[in-house]
Amino acid sequence: MMILPLFFIFCLFSSSHAAVQDFCVGDLAAPQGPAGYSCKDPSKVTVNDFVFSGLGIPGNTSNLIKAALTPAFAAQFPGVNGLGISLVRLDMAPGGVVPFHTHPGGSEILIVVQGTIFAGFVSLANTVYSKTLNKGDVIVFPQGLLHFQVNAGGTLATAFASFSSQSPGLQIVDYALFGNNLPTELVAATTFLDAAQIIKLKRAFGGTG
Amino acid sequence: MMILPLFFIFCLFSSSHAAVQDFCVGDLAAPQGPAGYSCKDPSKVTVNDFVFSGLGIPGNTSNLIKAALTPAFAAQFPGVNGLGISLVRLDMAPGGVVPFHTHPGGSEILIVVQGTIFAGFVSLANTVYSKTLNKGDVIVFPQGLLHFQVNAGGTLATAFASFSSQSPGLQIVDYALFGNNLPTELVAATTFLDAAQIIKLKRAFGGTG
Amino acid sequence: MMILPLFFIFCLFSSSHAAVQDFCVGDLAAPQGPAGYSCKDPSKVTVNDFVFSGLGIPGNTSNLIKAALTPAFAAQFPGVNGLGISLVRLDMAPGGVVPFHTHPGGSEILIVVQGTIFAGFVSLANTVYSKTLNKGDVIVFPQGLLHFQVNAGGTLATAFASFSSQSPGLQIVDYALFGNNLPTELVAATTFLDAAQIIKLKRAFGGTG
Amino acid sequence: MMILPLFFIFCLFSSSHAAVQDFCVGDLAAPQGPAGYSCKDPSKVTVNDFVFSGLGIPGNTSNLIKAALTPAFAAQFPGVNGLGISLVRLDMAPGGVVPFHTHPGGSEILIVVQGTIFAGFVSLANTVYSKTLNKGDVIVFPQGLLHFQVNAGGTLATAFASFSSQSPGLQIVDYALFGNNLPTELVAATTFLDAAQIIKLKRAFGGTG
Amino acid sequence: MMILPLFFIFCLFSSSHAAVQDFCVGDLAAPQGPAGYSCKDPSKVTVNDFVFSGLGIPGNTSNLIKAALTPAFAAQFPGVNGLGISLVRLDMAPGGVVPFHTHPGGSEILIVVQGTIFAGFVSLANTVYSKTLNKGDVIVFPQGLLHFQVNAGGTLATAFASFSSQSPGLQIVDYALFGNNLPTELVAATTFLDAAQIIKLKRAFGGTG
Amino acid sequence: MMILPLFFIFCLFSSSHAAVQDFCVGDLAAPQGPAGYSCKDPSKVTVNDFVFSGLGIPGNTSNLIKAALTPAFAAQFPGVNGLGISLVRLDMAPGGVVPFHTHPGGSEILIVVQGTIFAGFVSLANTVYSKTLNKGDVIVFPQGLLHFQVNAGGTLATAFASFSSQSPGLQIVDYALFGNNLPTELVAATTFLDAAQIIKLKRAFGGTG
Numbered sequence A, B, C, D, E, F: 001m002m003i004l005p006l007f008f009i010f011c012l013f014s015s016s017h018a019a020v021q022d023f024c025v026g027d028l029a030a031p032q033g034p035a036g037y038s039c040k041d042p043s044k045v046t047v048n049d050f051v052f053s054g055l056g057i058p059g060n061t062s063n064l065i066k067a068a069l070t071p072a073f074a075a076q077f078p079g080v081n082g083l084g085i086s087l088v089r090l091d092m093a094p095g096g097v098v099p100f101h102t103h104p105g106g107s108e109i110l111i112v113v114q115g116t117i118f119a120g121f122v123s124l125a126n127t128v129y130s131k132t133l134n135k136g137d138v139i140v141f142p143q144g145l146l147h148f149q150v151n152a153g154g155t156l157a158t159a160f161a162s163f164s165s166q167s168p169g170l171q172i173v174d175y176a177l178f179g180n181n182l183p184t185e186l187v188a189a190t191t192f193l194d195a196a197q198i199i200k201l202k203r204a205f206g207g208t209g
Helices: A003-014 A175-176 A186-189 A195-205 B004-013 B175-178 B186-192 B195-205 C003-014 C173-178 C184-191 C195-205 D003-014 D171-179 D183-192 D195-205 E005-013 E171-177 E184-191 E194-204 F003-014 F173-178 F185-192 F195-205
Strands: A068-074 A086-092 A098-104 A109-114 A115-120 A127-134 A138-141 A147-152 A157-163 B067-072 B086-092 B097-102 B108-114 B118-124 B128-133 B138-141 B149-153 B157-162 C067-072 C086-092 C096-100 C106-115 C117-122 C128-133 C138-141 C148-153 C159-162 D067-072 D087-093 D097-102 D107-114 D116-123 D128-133 D138-141 D149-150 D158-165 E068-073 E088-092 E097-102 E109-116 E117-122 E128-133 E138-141 E148-153 E159-165 F066-072 F084-092 F097-104 F107-112 F117-122 F128-131 F138-142 F147-151 F157-163
Touching: A068 A098, A068 E148, A086 A098, A086 B108, A086 D097, A098 A175, A098 C184, A098 E148, A109 C106, A127 A138, A147 A175, A147 C184, A147 F195, A175 A195, A186 A195, A186 C096, B067 B097, B067 F117, B086 B149, B097 B175, B097 F185, B108 D003, B128 F003, B128 F138, B149 F185, B157 E148, B175 B186, B175 B195, B175 F173, B186 B195, B186 F097, B186 F147, B195 C159, C067 C096, C067 F185, C086 C096, C086 C148, C086 D128, C086 E109, C106 E088, C106 E159, C117 E128, C128 C138, C159 E109, C173 C184, C173 F107, D067 E184, D087 D149, D087 F107, D097 D171, D097 E184, D107 F084, D107 F157, D158 F107, D171 D195, D183 D195, D183 E097, D183 E148, D195 F138, E088 E148, E097 E171, E128 F138, E171 E184, E171 E194, E184 E194, F066 F097, F084 F097, F097 F173, F128 F138, F173 F185, F173 F195, F185 F195
Parallel strands: none
Antiparallel strands: A068 A086, A086 A157, A098 A147, A109 A138, A109 A157, A115 A127, A115 A147, B067 B086, B086 B157, B097 B149, B108 B138, B108 B157, B118 B128, B118 B149, C067 C086, C086 C159, C096 C148, C106 C138, C106 C159, C117 C128, C117 C148, D067 D087, D087 D158, D097 D149, D107 D138, D107 D158, D116 D128, D116 D149, E068 E088, E088 E159, E097 E148, E109 E138, E109 E159, E117 E128, E117 E148, F066 F084, F084 F157, F097 F147, F107 F138, F107 F157, F117 F128, F117 F147
16 A cells, blocks of 8 residues: 555645644743744643643632632643633632623633522623523623623532633723722722722722822 | 713713624624624613523433534524634533534633543644543643544533634534535545445435435 | 727726725614624715714813713724724813723724823733823823823813724723612622712712612 | 434534534625625525636736736635635736736735746835746735736746735726826826826826826 | 732732733834734833824924824834734925825824825725815725825824724835836836836936836 | 935835834744744845745655645745745646545635546535536635545646635644544544544554554
């Protein structure tokens, strides 16, 4: 059987990884560009670059918001670099909440796998779309819109959320307003909140100024 | 307090849904374009357009492959239209398998939520990247590459997979080769399979010719 | 000179507008898709579809925020449909402010043409980047990030801002939190604001619940 | 063998064309959007929608430029709608020329299949990249840059050129300047050409004014 | 109040800039890729990377075209790298003109802030769309199409133009044809201009050959 | 004549290649990113970077499939890097075949320039679209779908195929299933092929396991 000539042909395509760009595992130590991380040398890529472990156990919800987010974004999971997809695990203890936030870089699809979550988003026309989600329910949050999740039951609630970006980002309103050095009077001017309220939340979120 | 003038300003942006394009819930009855479905009239959109239910229970795995795929793509879940994201539930009974297939339209990120799955893909350099995944393990399949999943344990295995497309598509090799009217001799010529093998599988997959 | 044969050749390309897609003036009355409005019949397009007037005079700043935004987005200026660009005029009286907001659909580049504006944004790493801008200074706000503008002088300030989208959208945090029917307790839970503060701002922004 | 249950599973994906968007054959009679034509009803699509004939014979080069361009763009070949690819056949008699032109919508890759063509483009740094191409030689013209082709031999030259767009467009400088109703003095002011030269070329290219 | 645990959670997202890609200030000294410049080390980014000054004063119009273009593209303003937006200031003395040109990389939206400008573009169907623009008028030029601007008044005219690209590029027809080493006979063959005309303009634009 | 001042203006745009990004010739030795290769130093780019030779002669079809593919993808032709276009020459001796395969990264447009080719693809709805193509016939294969080509005549057949990607990739089903170290039993489980068939083809395609 004529094996070798066939191989000769195929080698045009497969002899060098440089010929293909089916994946680009991120090299976190190399420079980034607007499209993501530089690619790790393909000869050093193993299946472990495409596998991320640790989302099988709940995050630690012993905190103010009684919730934990465990991301598998490009920075934690370089195998998704350049692929336009990523994942996060969300755990919420009873009373847990993910405060109003946005993901500037992508849309989100969330599925509840345990417990009950009340979730919603505010559209650009300022309409609120919200609903109580039970196990197996899915909700989609369009890119960049303000949204929230609240544990609506008495038990731990868990969800997995995927994003249409390997680096969707997360901007929590509270944290952006009260967790840095924005002067109180500037926050007041740009949010219409009372100074006392701002100072109170700056203390909670570690802000200065 | 000066409420009305403020409203006047904001109305420039919010008075009409035509001014915004934060979402485009698919109108399955209207014409499609290359970017997806036409948008449903925003005034008729409700939260239920953004919520998909039914992924909380296992699909029926009483079939040849002992597996079930339950999609929430744009055609089933019009809320994701235009958002570049979608989801599918995968259930695999013991012995279950998702045969070699591709998703031409997007990359996939899969998380195992129950049981054990052995999964892998073949790169363009013809390298096999495969691993046994337990609960909480995540794997990513780069866009368009051939990949498979096999139940690697003795119990039901369940996973959720997301895609970087609202309509990633699914092309199962067996089904494409043996489930339609491709003539047997043509399949033989283009796959190097023996005619007897092709005829046998055409019977299994319902193909003719 | 052989004019006609030359024309015959060129007609392959120019006889029908259907052959080209150099522009797609939005037909606001036709269905939208994920990529924007349907195209107006090219035979009815005139130069006026590509020209937008009225940004030569200041907007009315006699309102709570002492500021006015006059957009030339696709909904107001259908000529930009499909072109990925749009424009807004910003006027701010002394004391004027554009409260914290995002544009989910695009990045913004703003040039001050009159007066002095203090502007800034908060990055995903929660760093504040802010500066006082004088006439001729330009600032860029990356897509989807929270940002603000404040009149930093004693006179009217004017700026023009462009976006990398024909429909960048505008989501003002105050308006999203306090200008709709989100229940007070839900806002409290998802923002950590005091109920009294929320009720006060709901009154200012016209919210219910 | 369990055929039916398997089919049941697959039907989730294949029973309805609405579930997939592997292609979007253009419906030239329906509205266009920014991303291209509306999709033809998939149930009416045949293989002939994906096949274009007629590029096997030379175009008629009995004209001023002694050249012929025969396009298979989306407007002529609706099967490429939404796929970001198209093709044109170029024939050039001895002395034939394709005058300086651009394709605003895409890059071009051209292969000479007969004869000899001298081709080149001007970069944004105003460098000329040009070369004589023989049968089997390939040249690429980056998107939107001014370029030209000239028959550099004594025989008919033929090439096939592909584009990274289903509707790359064609704008020939001569035709844009001299083939419409731009007033002569305006052309003079915006090109620094002498009026006599403009008038002469307006006559050749059918321009008025 | 439980501050620290909250911080622990948020640190998953914010402790490292590598985790986010909200901006990618261009490092002009590092290699470029197809999507733009490599990103500057985020720890060295300051607000000044996002601010560009110097567009407050008119450019020098004491030249042949009596016009000046002052760009804030990625090469001058690295803060826009990867953001798909940029800006240019245009000044035109009485009699000033921006000759026919294209921007291969993006669409343009231009607002007149002083004086009167007559501007237009030629479509792929060879239709001229042109109009006299006064202060506050906006015009959009679709990507890659030939267009021009002429001072239509007796005073200095100023405009700001934005682009749907951080590096839209500029290709002026005169400069591409007459400002380099294209041989006169080649320009003649590919433009139908008379040799004398070409030689005259080559002298004006500094071309050789 | 005022040459110098004009030059001064233009120099703002053309003095530095860093100011433009009209092309990005791939530097195969530098790191890749998700968008392609790093750009070669523009000062070292010559016309030869944009020209690829060697597609004028048939590839060697003395092999098992009696066919030869000669690619001009980014890895062989760095001038197309970042431009979203590439080309391949296909030669098929009598009896030649290109087995079922996909291009994960792009759509394909193929023109027959010699001989007769029977070609087809399988859609996501599992419909076969196939036809015999003669000289001058064109077929388009939508992105990622399984397709094949067979020499349908008694003479050498030649075609040129272009792709909507500079690195479309090639995944041949036979090679992916039988040309690597996938265990026979795994291939059997994920394809329903008989073990004997798999072993036979593993021998032909050089697979192990």
